[in-house]
Amino acid sequence: KQEVTQIPAALSVPEGENLVLNCSFTDSAIYNLQWFRQDPGKGLTSLLLIQSSQREQTSGRLNASLDKSSGRSTLYIAASQPGDSATYLCAVQGGNSNSGYALNFGKGTSLLVTP
Amino acid sequence: NAGVTQTPKFQVLKTGQSMTLQCAQDMNHEYMSWYRQDPGMGLRLIHYSVGAGITDQGEVPNGYNVSRSTTEDFPLRLLSAAPSQTSVYFCASTNGVADTQYFGPGTRLTVL
Numbered sequence: 001k002q003e004v005t006q007i008p009a010a011l012s013v014p015e016g017e018n019l020v021l022n023c024s025f026t027d028s029a030i031y032n033l034q035w036f037r038q039d040p041g042k043g044l045t046s047l048l049l050i051q052s053s054q055r056e057q058t059s060g061r062l063n064a065s066l067d068k069s070s071g072r073s074t075l076y077i078a079a080s081q082p083g084d085s086a087t088y089l090c091a092v093q094g095g096n097s098n099s100g101y102a103l104n105f106g107k108g109t110s111l112l113v114t115p
Numbered sequence: 116n117a118g119v120t121q122t123p124k125f126q127v128l129k130t131g132q133s134m135t136l137q138c139a140q141d142m143n144h145e146y147m148s149w150y151r152q153d154p155g156m157g158l159r160l161i162h163y164s165v166g167a168g169i170t171d172q173g174e175v176p177n178g179y180n181v182s183r184s185t186t187e188d189f190p191l192r193l194l195s196a197a198p199s200q201t202s203v204y205f206c207a208s209t210n211g212v213a214d215t216q217y218f219g220p221g222t223r224l225t226v227l
Contacts, residue, residue: 004157049214093216101148101165
């Protein structure tokens with residue numbers, strides 16, 4: 001069974017800092033990896049999708065990398081802002097799952113950016 | 116496009132009651148799925164569908180029923196609610212195995 005782990009579970013940083021969130025997975029036979037943002041009491045918003053053949057994706061201040069062979073991904077947030085405060089979820093698609101479409105989620109990293 | 120919509124947003128049930136959580140998408144996606152999110156457990160797949168008339172079980176299917184009569188709708192039925200089904204339920208859809216998955220806003224269910 002695919003296991004997805006996110007480190008750290010919680011992170012507090014002052015505004016302006018660059019930060020890295022980590023995600024690891026046990027089965028490298030994935031189709032893709034997706035990073036989501038979840039605000040308290042809200043749904044999931046997709047941030048970045050990295051296909052298994054890709055090494056990284058960028059969107060604004062966000063950069064996500066994927067090393068499929070080692071089962072690792074990182075989400076880099078540049079110049080953090082208080083509005084970045086949320087829970088960030090990593091999910092992999094494929095591997096040893098019930099359905100090729102199913103997502104296996106990590107438990108998330110709760111980020112707090114203080115002014 | 117409204118994307119993925121879910122109703123209701125909140126629901127309180129008594130043990131043994133039944134209800135249906137509604138999910139609809141207007142993106143013509145073939146694949147739809149239901150997840151539950153519990154503290155400390157992350158999101159877990161309940162049921163999924165790869166097209167109208169086709170459904171299958173996910174990781175935690177017990178106590179839930181689904182059907183898919185149209186491309187747009189994928190309701191989740193609780194036949195006899197139990198306190199262990201207290202959770203936040205999310206519906207998702209995608210166009211293909213290599214595509215972004217889109218999530219609804221969730222239904223927060225409490226079973227007393």
